[in-house]
Amino acid sequence: MSDKKEKAVIVGGGLVGALEACFLAKRGVEVHLYEYRDDIRNMEHVAGKSINLSLSVRGRAALAHLGLDLHLTQDYGIPMRARMIHPIQGHTYAVPYGKEDQCIYSVGRRYLNELLLDAGEKFPNLHYHFNYKLTYLDVESGEMVFQSHDVEHKIQSDMVLGCDGAFSNVRKALMRKTRFDFSQEYIPHAYLELCIPPTQGGEFAMPPNYLHIWPRGNFMMIALPNQDKSFTVTLFMPFETFDAITDDTSLLDFFLANFPDSIPLIGQARLIEDYFNIKPSPLVSIKCSPYNYQDKVLILGDAAHAMVPFYGQGMNCGMEDVLILDQYLDKYPQSRLKAFEEYSRTRNIDAKAMCDLAMYNYIEMRDLVAKPSFWIRKRLDSFLHWLMPTSWVPLYTSVTFSRMRYHQCIANRNWQDQTLSGLASVFLCLSGGSVVALCVLSAFVRNPHWLERLQWLREPLAVFPQRVLR
Numbered sequence: 001m002s003d004k005k006e007k008a009v010i011v012g013g014g015l016v017g018a019l020e021a022c023f024l025a026k027r028g029v030e031v032h033l034y035e036y037r038d039d040i041r042n043m044e045h046v047a048g049k050s051i052n053l054s055l056s057v058r059g060r061a062a063l064a065h066l067g068l069d070l071h072l073t074q075d076y077g078i079p080m081r082a083r084m085i086h087p088i089q090g091h092t093y094a095v096p097y098g099k100e101d102q103c104i105y106s107v108g109r110r111y112l113n114e115l116l117l118d119a120g121e122k123f124p125n126l127h128y129h130f131n132y133k134l135t136y137l138d139v140e141s142g143e144m145v146f147q148s149h150d151v152e153h154k155i156q157s158d159m160v161l162g163c164d165g166a167f168s169n170v171r172k173a174l175m176r177k178t179r180f181d182f183s184q185e186y187i188p189h190a191y192l193e194l195c196i197p198p199t200q201g202g203e204f205a206m207p208p209n210y211l212h213i214w215p216r217g218n219f220m221m222i223a224l225p226n227q228d229k230s231f232t233v234t235l236f237m238p239f240e241t242f243d244a245i246t247d248d249t250s251l252l253d254f255f256l257a258n259f260p261d262s263i264p265l266i267g268q269a270r271l272i273e274d275y276f277n278i279k280p281s282p283l284v285s286i287k288c289s290p291y292n293y294q295d296k297v298l299i300l301g302d303a304a305h306a307m308v309p310f311y312g313q314g315m316n317c318g319m320e321d322v323l324i325l326d327q328y329l330d331k332y333p334q335s336r337l338k339a340f341e342e343y344s345r346t347r348n349i350d351a352k353a354m355c356d357l358a359m360y361n362y363i364e365m366r367d368l369v370a371k372p373s374f375w376i377r378k379r380l381d382s383f384l385h386w387l388m389p390t391s392w393v394p395l396y397t398s399v400t401f402s403r404m405r406y407h408q409c410i411a412n413r414n415w416q417d418q419t420l421s422g423l424a425s426v427f428l429c430l431s432g433g434s435v436v437a438l439c440v441l442s443a444f445v446r447n448p449h450w451l452e453r454l455q456w457l458r459e460p461l462a463v464f465p466q467r468v469l470r
């Protein structure tokens with residue numbers, strides 16, 4: 001890189017774009033961030049994805065770089081130490097996430113985004129452009145067209161960072177280059193957000209320090225606490241199940257049959273109003289490769305790896321992207337090309353692994369979590385982790401409470417599964433052998449003449465050791 005001050009354009013001012021802007025500005029780069037929406041700090045209502053999110057170690061590590069971690073975890077975020085399972089029968093029980101001091105934090109999406117935009121404003125070399133939608137990018141020349149209030153603006157940059165989410169226009173421009181791999185998968189399930197308001201006394205209607213889950217096999221509902229003492233409730237179900245609920249009666253019947261304890265919490269009237277006011281949103285998983293075009297264009301966050309939200313890692317992974325890119329820019333101060341290439345190569349393996357893990361966790365959350373085998377495995381994992389804290393790290397712990405590379409989290413789990421099934425086979429052989437020995441013994445006790453019938457074995461048994469030793 002030359003001594004000339006570097007310039008970068010960031011497309012998208014969501015959680016990842018706003019964070020990346022701060023990181024680059026901190027490096028001294030002249031940054032221009034273009035965001036399709038208005039400045040959310042001035043908006044009354046922000047439409048879009050989930051209202052709150054779970055923040056864990058990877059996101060926190062990136063936020064710590066800007067000194068925002070402690071405020072989010074100690075002053076603002078609501079710690080969630082365990083899953084609270086709501087069976088249909090109504091007796092709730094908790095399944096801890098990890099050790100006693102380990103928790104994830106419920107944070108408001110809007111609050112976090114605003115916090116990052118405010119943090120960026122402190123850098124004189126970071127400039128925001130709201131209401132600018134990228135409509136065209138030529139990845140080779142870096143020429144872009146942004147639409148703003150019906151006016152087209154042509155801009156050129158040697159460094160473009162695409163943080164424009166799952167339906168990224170920057171990624172679409174990369175796709176026009178050869179040897180760009182892309183796959184996407186819509187799962188058959190959609191989500192819809194409801195709300196459990198605070199009680200009349202202004203308190204949380206359920207214990208707040210939990211992520212509440214109503215697992216129902218093929219569908220589920222979850223609830224995360226908000227700072228105003230409400231809960232955001234998210235219903236995840238196949239589209240057909242949503243479609244089958246057509247009026248107030250079918251909605252209430254469905255909730256009575258599946259989530260009876262939630263009706264008084266949400267309130268019957270509010271449930272009906274909210275449910276029919278919002279359309280279920282689809283969920284998509286996207287993988288692609290590579291993430292860069294030479295040293296000119298790079299995609300981060302959902303633009304590079306949108307994932308289904310069941311591990312609570314989409315944002316955390318996107319924020320970790322920013323941190324890892326920063327480390328590669330440090331590693332190759334003279335070559336942005338090397339930094340981009342190595343980032344893309346290494347991060348791709350991990351982001352794809354995380355997309356797979358997120359798919360797996362949907363089955364765990366909606367179904368396995370309610371099964372005794374899940375409980376037994378969790379207990380066993382916790383015990384082994386306590387016994388061997390560094391060598392036996394359970395899958396959830398490695399993904400959520402550590403910065404182990406995502407693909408290693410999977411390899412680690414496979415190794416643990418193999419070890420446990422090996423031990424189980426040995427145990428079964430030993431117990432099988434003991435059963436056979438017990439049968440022989442009891443047969444002998446009941447009928448000692450059996451031994452006489454085995455006289456023919458006496459000679460070979462006596463001769464065998466001598467032969468072997470010879």
Ligand code: FAD
Pocket residue numbers: 011012013014015016017034035036037049050052053054055132133134135163164165166167168169191234300301302303309311312313314315316317318
């Ligand atoms: P986005 O948040 O999509 O931001 C992209 C930005 O780019 C937007 O501001 C958009 O307006 C802008 N933009 C788009 N196109 C253009 C354009 N052409 N020009 C200019 N600007 C553009 N993750 C977690 O870690 N924990 C959770 O608990 C969690 N829960 C979730 C729950 C749900 C229901 C969903 C759907 C997702 C959840 N996620 C969670 C995932 C998380 O929301 C995403 O991974 C995260 O928002 C990605 O951030 P991003 O900045 O990459 O993309």
